[in-house]
Amino acid sequence: xxxxxxxxxxxxxxxxxxxxxxxxxxxxxxxxxxxxxxxxxxxxxxxxxxxxxxxxxxxxxxxxxxxxxxxxxxxxxxxxxxxxxxxxxxxxxxxxxxxxxxxxxxxxxxxxxxxxxxxxxxxxxxxxxxxxxxxxxxxxxxxxxxxxxxxxxx
Numbered sequence: 001x002x003x004x005x006x007x008x009x010x011x012x013x014x015x016x017x018x019x020x021x022x023x024x025x026x027x028x029x030x031x032x033x034x035x036x037x038x039x040x041x042x043x044x045x046x047x048x049x050x051x052x053x054x055x056x057x058x059x060x061x062x063x064x065x066x067x068x069x070x071x072x073x074x075x076x077x078x079x080x081x082x083x084x085x086x087x088x089x090x091x092x093x094x095x096x097x098x099x100x101x102x103x104x105x106x107x108x109x110x111x112x113x114x115x116x117x118x119x120x121x122x123x124x125x126x127x128x129x130x131x132x133x134x135x136x137x138x139x140x141x142x143x144x145x146x147x148x149x150x151x152x153x154x
């Protein structure tokens with residue numbers, strides 16, 4: 001029996017017993033039964049809303065899974081292409097391992113990334129790279145780096 005059915009049953013019992021609602025006891029019982037009916041209606045509304053939200057969340061989760069699968073497939077394709085490009089490159093430069101770069105597109109600026117000994121990761125652009133150093137905003141240490149052109153001159 002659902003909570004709505006139980007509240008309706010109690011109301012029917014009270015009416016079937018023909019309780020006198022003019023007495024103090026009858027007034028209290030009538031108010032309690034009315035309150036149970038109101039609570040039951042609100043609870044039913046909350047349950048319906050919860051079910052609707054749950055269904056929507058399930059749909060969103062399915063959509064996100066589809067997007068994730070699409071992105072992972074693209075990443076795997078990109079990694080396969082990168083494997084062919086990386087075969088001819090040497091990674092002898094230790095500083096190059098510390099400095100990574102990310103290119104966003106043909107018209108976008110290259111952003112470099114360096115990790116300070118304090119653990120802070122700092123992003124910077126070509127102009128900062130050309131200066132040869134950057135100050136860590138977290139600890140104040142000056143981080144120096146050399147470009148490949150400078151390495152070739154030495």
